[in-house]
Amino acid sequence: MIKLLIVDDHPVVLDGTMTLLQELEDFHIETEHDSSAVERRLEKDSFHLFLLDINMKPVNGIQLAEFIKQREPEALVILYTGFELADYYELILKRKIDGLLSKTATKEQVIQTIHAVLRREILLPTDFLDFVQTQLHLSLQDSQQTLSDKERLILNLIAQGCTNKAIAVELSVTQRTVENYLSKLFVKLHVESRAEALKIAMEKGWIE
Numbered sequence: 001m002i003k004l005l006i007v008d009d010h011p012v013v014l015d016g017t018m019t020l021l022q023e024l025e026d027f028h029i030e031t032e033h034d035s036s037a038v039e040r041r042l043e044k045d046s047f048h049l050f051l052l053d054i055n056m057k058p059v060n061g062i063q064l065a066e067f068i069k070q071r072e073p074e075a076l077v078i079l080y081t082g083f084e085l086a087d088y089y090e091l092i093l094k095r096k097i098d099g100l101l102s103k104t105a106t107k108e109q110v111i112q113t114i115h116a117v118l119r120r121e122i123l124l125p126t127d128f129l130d131f132v133q134t135q136l137h138l139s140l141q142d143s144q145q146t147l148s149d150k151e152r153l154i155l156n157l158i159a160q161g162c163t164n165k166a167i168a169v170e171l172s173v174t175q176r177t178v179e180n181y182l183s184k185l186f187v188k189l190h191v192e193s194r195a196e197a198l199k200i201a202m203e204k205g206w207i208e
Contacts, residue, residue, distance in 0.1 A: 002118065007032045007064065008053040017051065020107055035059040042071055049118065054081040055179050062183060063192065065097050076117050087184040089131045092122065100124060147206065151185050155201045156208055158194050
């Protein structure tokens with residue numbers, strides 16, 4: 001019996017994903033809407049597979065995946081998101097996660113990805129190969145210097161002490177979108193917090 005835990009802070013999405021996977025045979029599926037509660041659950045229980053939403057509060061999917069991998073190295077982790085999968089390919093290369101899924105994926109794609117991960121295989125779009133090829137020709141320093149104008153603006157706003165809500169107003173986007181920008185920026189800079197991102201930005205002269 002494969003024990004699967006789905007973690008998503010949107011109840012409707014959580015229930016929908018649970019319903020989508022009901023037909024999986026030999027699976028015991030549980031759900032959790034509070035990402036901060038996963039640590040407590042793992043003190044009492046264990047799971048073979050985790051399906052984590054990336055953009056959650058107070059603990060996002062990337063942070064939660066790292067905690068799970070540290071606590072249970074054999075556990076398998078799939079991140080799923082409504083944004084571009086390519087922004088998180090680096091997590092695959094660094095073996096911090098085992099799979100990626102788009103929230104727009106079909107039922108068949110979701111099930112195929114889960115079975116592939118259980119076989120220790122990866123199902124990803126063909127542009128993943130382009131990403132790997134690019135990484136082979138880029139050093140970490142080069143990759144850090146390819147920030148977009150928007151990413152540089154966000155770093156400057158963070159340096160000014162702006163909250164996610166304030167940044168959202170400045171960029172005329174939702175706060176959820178800002179959280180996604182920050183998640184991608186942290187992946188690109190190989191950091192896990194605003195403080196670490198600001199430290200690199202100061203060293204590189206990205207902050208005005």
